[in-house]
Amino acid sequence: MTGNDLNIAPTFILGDAVPDPEPSPELQRRLAIRRSAPAQALATPGPDRDQLTDILRLGARSPDHGKMTPWRFVVLGPQSRADIAEKLAAYATASDMPAKAVAVLAKLTAAPVSILVVSTAREGAKPVWEQELSAGAVCMNLEHAASAHGFATSWITDWYSYDAEAAALFGVRTGEKVAGFIHIGTSPDPLLERERPDLTALTEWRD
Ligand SMILES: Cc1cc2nc3c(=O)[nH]c(=O)nc-3n(C[C@H](O)[C@H](O)[C@H](O)COP(=O)(O)O)c2cc1C
Numbered sequence: 001m002t003g004n005d006l007n008i009a010p011t012f013i014l015g016d017a018v019p020d021p022e023p024s025p026e027l028q029r030r031l032a033i034r035r036s037a038p039a040q041a042l043a044t045p046g047p048d049r050d051q052l053t054d055i056l057r058l059g060a061r062s063p064d065h066g067k068m069t070p071w072r073f074v075v076l077g078p079q080s081r082a083d084i085a086e087k088l089a090a091y092a093t094a095s096d097m098p099a100k101a102v103a104v105l106a107k108l109t110a111a112p113v114s115i116l117v118v119s120t121a122r123e124g125a126k127p128v129w130e131q132e133l134s135a136g137a138v139c140m141n142l143e144h145a146a147s148a149h150g151f152a153t154s155w156i157t158d159w160y161s162y163d164a165e166a167a168a169l170f171g172v173r174t175g176e177k178v179a180g181f182i183h184i185g186t187s188p189d190p191l192l193e194r195e196r197p198d199l200t201a202l203t204e205w206r207d
Contacts, residue, residue, distance in 0.1 A: 009058060009148075034147045035191040039107035039154035042185035046112025051149045055184070056115065059142035062134060068124060070131030071138050071179060074116040074171050078109070084169045085109045088160050095159070104158050111154070111183035115142055116170055119177040135179035142182045152187040155180045 012018055047055060056073060064070070085105045092101035108114070117139050121131035143153045160166035161178035172178060 036154050037152035037187040039156050039183045040110045042111035042183050043188055044112050046185045055145040058145035059138050062137040062141045064134045065130045066126040070121045071135040072118050076114045081109045107156050111185040113184050115182045117179040118172055119179045139180045146184045151184050154183045
């Protein structure tokens with residue numbers, strides 16, 4: 001194991017015994033305070049290259065039935081997103097609701113950095129559904145990792161994730177799907193708690 005620095009999570013190599021998890025009030029608190037930010041408001045500072053590398057590494061430490069690694073990352077800085085948004089705006093004007101389709105592009109371009117998580121699920125040893133869940137777990141872990149580095153996040157899909165021609169601009173290939181754009185930055189405003197589900201109605205307890 002390496003990396004005991006307070007700012008760097010430890011690294012393990014194949015076969016290392018990972019430590020038993022100790023109770024972590026800090027992690028509990030962190031999970032309790034995480035809240036999505038409005039993507040269009042995300043501003044600098046964002047993670048630097050080292051922080052981003054660590055966020056990707058932690059995000060990739062997600063459950064994966066069959067070790068198929070059914071996802072990949074595209075890290076998008078502001079310039080590439082601005083360039084793509086310009087092209088998307090042209091597609092948007094040909095859509096049913098051009099004004100809305102253009103307006104949501106503000107969510108794509110605002111953050112200092114965005115990680116596109118591409119689901120590469122394919123027919124194979126494990127069900128496609130499970131592979132897609134794994135890509136979702138990666139998205140969620142990226143959000144937690146970014147939060148642990150002190151940043152706010154927003155998980156966005158929007159219309160261009162579901163339009164093959166539009167998604168191709170980000171490098172999404174035939175047969176792949178967008179699991180999400182994880183936009184990372186700093187929220188200028190406090191994030192207000194949203195309504196949360198009533199767990200009594202959603203949870204069945206059995207002996
Ligand atoms: C798979 C997925 C896709 C989402 N896509 C969008 C989106 O396209 N536009 C948007 O404004 N928010 C999107 N969201 C964010 C949610 O609408 C919402 O902001 C978020 O779940 C807030 O909950 P939280 O504060 O607990 O994170 C998406 C969330 C998920 C999980």
